[in-house]
Amino acid sequence: MSGKRKKIVAFLCNWCTYTAADLAGTSRLKYEPDIRILRVMCSSRVDPVFILKALMDGADGVLVGGCELGDCHYQRGNYYARRKVAVAKKIAADMGLDPERIRLSWISASDGPRFAEVVNEFTREIEEKGDTPVKHEAYV
Amino acid sequence: MIREIPRVGVYVCHCGANIAAKVDVEEVARFASKLDFVESARDYKFMCSDPGQQLVVDDIREKGLNRIVVASCSPRMHEKTFRKACQKAGLNPYYFQMACIREHDAWVTEDPGEATDKAKELVQGAVSRVLHHESLVPRTVDINPNVLVIGGGIAGMQAALTIADAGKTVYLVEREPCIGGNMAKFDKTFPTLDCAACILTPKMVAVGQHENIELLTYSEVVDVEGFVGNFKATVRKKPRYVDMDKCTGCGVCNEKCPAKAISEFDQGLSKRKAIYSPFPQAVPNTPVIDRDMCIYFKKGKCRACEKFCEADAIDFDQQEEKITLDVGAIIVATGFKPFDPSVAERYGYGKYPEVYTSLEFERVNNATGPTEGQIRLKDGRVPETMAIIHCVGSRDKNHNAYCSRVCCMYSMKYAHLIREKTGANVYEFYIDIRSPGKGYEEFYNRVQSEGVQFIRGNVAGVTDKAIGEDEKGKLIVLAEDSLSGRFLRVPVDAVVLSVGLEAAEGAEAVARMVGISQDQDGWFNELHPKLAPQATPSDGIFLAGCCQGPKDIPDTVSTANGAAAEALSLIMREKVEVEAAVSSIDAERCMGCRQCETICMFDAIEYDSALNVCVVNEAICKGCGLCASTCPNKAIGVRHFGNEQILSEMEGVML
Amino acid sequence: METCSPFIEVNEAIREMGGEDLNNCMQCGLCTGSCPWRLVDGDFSVRQMIRLAQLGLEGYESDDVLYGCTTCGVCVQRCPREVAIIDIMRSVRSMIMETGAIPKPLQAVVGSIHSNRNPWGEDAEKRVAWQKELEVPVFDGTQEYFLFVCCTSAYDRRSQQIARSMVKILRAVGVSFGIIGNEESCCGESVRKIGAEEAFQTLAAKNLGLWGEKGVQKIITTSPHCFYTIREEYPGEDSPVQVQHYTQVLASLLAEGRIALEEPIEAMVTYHDPCYLGRHSGVYDPPRSLLTSIPGVEFVEMDRNRENSLCCGGGGGRVWMETKAEQRFSDLRIQEALDAGARILATACPYCITMLEDSRKTTGAEDKIEVLDVSEIVVRAMGL
């Protein structure tokens, strides 16, 4: 790994993916340090506006993490999250932002290794894309 | 409302070396001290310790802090601790925010420099979030005083009895026809060698008769809803086809039934009838009809049991039933299943009839088992030599990497029983003897002095290919004795495989249902491995016995009592504080579109047609935030997870 | 009893040179108990060697101990701690290689690798002499496959039949292939196992360079050893080169209906899984599917088969070393094949052929059983 670190913001649901991130920690799994984790109670809390704002503020990537479909602590929140993320991608594309900088993953609470894997994968993808053009073009 | 000027205190925890070894905590504190509105920033060895918390309390009082940020472990771990500290100092607990620099940083980042940078940004995020926090008053709700126990092994029984004795109602759900779990199959128990039935039967009877225990056998929990203090569990009662109220347990039906099936309880070593009780002392002693084996169900006639039942208890029309239970706490005690050794070919299990699993051997030893407690080969001979192989499926990364903890001890129990009952020579093949426990090492010594041979070597194979005369007709166990460095061929009459323990069948479904997690091996995760071993991250859900990892009976019983005590301590509180972080709708901005009402997964939103606005019922709202992210007018806020709070944290971590 | 002090520097050196798992061993003895050496009279004990190596005590490096290992992989497959035991062997052997104190026959092998690019002391300029009248096309990038003929199949007379059989089959089926020529070098697998790490790296680089230059994309190997090392040990994670053992290629051709096995072979046939094709590479079924598709063949398994196959004794450099008559695994294997009632013992590896043919002769089983490579059997069944 070389060069400057990327800015990756992650919105993780409290019950599954955030717990998986905790588990990755307790299992001492090492992963790329670019990610900044924010806790929300459910992935359905993630407003497309959050995602777009993150990208417009210069985030290189945004990860949304929720429970496996069917396992949402609030029953069906992640189905809504799936739609919201799709909307965010669509709007991002319309705005000229790269929708591939947005990723949605289902990671169950017991899957620490999967969390580390997803972070590494996503970080690598973002690395390959390079810095977000946003800060250079000075979005308003 | 006039907002006071924020005065933030930041505390960076070393967590011993857990954080400090990776993150330059002093540097992080120095960085934090320069952030806007930060009054004081310091680092400390253990923030969660009493003096650590006191630091926060004193600073709030002395320095007039009104916002607190602690950078340490996950909020899932200690958020409550620090909220309490704030409260103690008179600060509303919601003026607190945690930055997770241990699980999400120190433990997962390779490079110290990068870990320190990440910690700084996480702290910055927390500081900018806490500026937008609001004072909230936690809501309280009544706690339902009933407890649900899932699994009726010794763990579930013990937990149920302890709670019932305290005068509270317990629902004990067991999926088998009777309670007792694995222990009911044993003959003797190490290290004291008391007979399992002698100590277990009275307990089973006590459970069956306790006025505060409602026993639901042959039943499974299929759904759990709700939250701490107010769970709703749906239980599916499988039809027994025998009326429990009428049946006297006389056993005539069993005698008269013409259909035979393999006895699961005897591990396949004997036969049972289609209408059966797993074993004579079963609680409850009402038999069940095995629908797949019953001639009447298969062919439409027979009903022999019905003809002979004087109590008129047979009921072929019984249907599956679903009932719902309201409970305040749930104890999970689903236990374990033995490792299946047929996947490890080299032991010859399934190929040679004289290779037994330990659970099979328990039945062989048991007076109610297939040989009435006598150790006999399949042809009826008394064995002259036997081998016991330790660690089958355990301490082996090809199967289960962990040590199953009880196998060394129960193996030595067998060695003793074999010596006692048959005088046969016994060889124990082990990797390391693990005998930590009261009287355990002494038991090891006792068995050695009884003439049992211990061979330190992981067995390479069991074969019937004889070389010499003395091997003819025997099973030959092949292993290096790693202490003498010699390769041994040990001819024996029978082999017992000391199989390890694995999480029970269906554990995953249980975990999903009650909202707890499993570790990589399938065992349920406790809230804290040392300090909260019976609690789970899901409030109101507790663990007992082997469902959280292999244990012997003494430890199982202790954890069961521990879980019972925690459940009791919860329900005795009568009221529980629940998250204040629920939604609220700003009537000024709401345009009455009713989208939130449609999508709310809990029906917590109602439409007020008079005012043309939607209103949140806070008692029902669970705070998921779906409505807030859906409202087209941004009229809905989630307390503590409001747009401002989340976005300011986001800006903070990105700076 | 000898008094010693642990020499931890040795432990560290072994771990640095590729035996990273050294300290994970818990000395349970499953390796030693499962080792084919237990079937013959011999002192070689994997566990003990690892113990001595962990403490850096003398004894682990003696010829009988260290070079006894055939790298058959039974112990690795079973090890409860998943210790890469062969890597430890390799690492220790590399250390000894650096001191020059390796067994004599292996010195000759390393010398020959340097001067001839093959381990057999044969002339590099005669590498493709095996083809004789066959006039195999020269690979120039236009053919689909490059047929990589193992040094053993190139120089050893018996083994040459494998290469020649392959040419006949591929030609008859109409697969486009070629060989490069005398510039080819040994794959380096066994060379690496005897500890000549540098020589191995040089060979790998040379081969990859040559293949790159010629535009090789798909390789068929005659030996499981070449197949394994190219697939698993050659540098470059996403190598564009795709390698298959010939049994895999032939089995797919058979499945596609391009090979017709019509000449009956009326015999009981058994199959010996080569360690590097079976345990090391997980290829068990293709050779079996070829053999069982031949009319007349009555296929039987030996007692030890597939994952539990018994090593022929030729891996890990043992093929170049003298093994005492009473210590030959291949003798036992011939007996096992006879016990199974087989008249043909099939296998798919030049080393196995060499070892088993030897044993067939020295144990007086010449009239009782034939040792044949699967490729040779396919040639017969195709009537070529």
Ligand SMILES: Cc1cc2nc3c(=O)[nH]c(=O)nc-3n(C[C@H](O)[C@H](O)[C@H](O)COP(=O)(O)OP(=O)(O)OC[C@H]3O[C@@H](n4cnc5c(N)ncnc54)[C@H](O)[C@@H]3O)c2cc1C
């Ligand atoms: C061969 C062997 C010999 C042993 N000998 C000894 C000994 O001598 N001394 C000693 O101290 N320890 C011994 N142990 C350990 C002992 O078995 C355990 O400590 C003890 O049985 C654990 O009890 P438990 O209630 O946690 O689990 P279990 O006995 O497994 O009981 C779990 C119960 O939950 C039920 N259940 C599972 N899933 C569900 C579900 N989804 N819904 C409803 N019910 C469910 C099961 O049917 C079962 O009745 C031995 C273990 C083995 C394998």
Ligand code: FES
């Ligand atoms: S709680 Fe995890 S997605 Fe809803």
